[in-house]
Amino acid sequence: MRKAIEGYAVLWPSEDTCNQATELLAKLHLISGVGIIDALIGQLALDLGLPLHTCNRKHYENVSGLEVVEPYQKKVS
Secondary structure (H helix, E strand, C coil): CHHHHCCCCCCCCCHHHHHHHHHHHHHHHHHHCCCHHHHHHHHHHHHHCCCEECCCHHHCCCCCCCCEECCCCCCCC
């Protein structure tokens, strides 16, 4: 696993990002099932101005200003 991820940077959220993620969680948890980790990931992407690549669009579709990119279509069996 370490070899697979060695070329990637680790981005840690700031205290402000954590506080904003808590607000996001309070706002969206009942609407879309966002959990604290999803809120942190979404808020960090917003703060960095980066698109979020995920197949879990449901948790992020109500995050204002967040660009969500679905990297591939899941097969439905």
